[in-house]
Amino acid sequence: xxxxxxxxxxxxxxxxxxxxxxxxxxxxxxxxxxxxxxxxxxxxxxxxxxxxxxxxxxxxxxxxxxxxxxxxxxxxxxxxxxxxxxxxxxxxxxxxxxxxxxxxxxxxxxxxxxxxxxxx
Numbered sequence: 210x211x212x213x214x215x216x217x218x219x220x221x222x223x224x225x226x227x228x229x230x231x232x233x234x235x236x237x238x239x240x241x242x243x244x245x246x247x248x249x250x251x252x253x254x255x256x257x258x259x260x261x262x263x264x265x266x267x268x269x270x271x272x273x274x275x276x277x278x279x280x281x282x283x284x285x286x287x288x289x290x291x292x293x294x295x296x297x298x299x300x301x302x303x304x305x306x307x308x309x310x311x312x313x314x315x316x317x318x319x320x321x322x323x324x325x326x327x328x329x
Contacts, residue, residue, distance in 0.1 A: 244283035272309035
């Protein structure tokens with residue numbers, strides 16, 4: 210299986226995991242000129258921007274370690290753009306999570322990194 214197919218499969222697992230926890234999936238694979246966000250969901254009143262990472266081997270680090278500061282900046286810019294397009298007001302809380310998928314488990318890191326952008 211190619212990496213794109215595996216990635217889609219792991220994102221589907223992450224969506225099922227989130228739905229079981231009561232999240233509403235708003236958008237998958239939102240992309241714009243700034244980057245891409247794997248999953249955008251609602252957890253009660255909070256908009257959650259989620260990066261899904263998968264690793265088969267641990268010798269290259271854990272999946273969550275692959276979300277570098279540069280990748281975080283891209284996700285934040287993309288989230289700002291999504292909020293603007295979806296007309297989500299600034300007072301609506303948002304957070305950034307990472308879902309780490311390995312062969313035998315799924316771990317969600319809530320508030321994995323801080324938001325430091327603006328919606329304007």
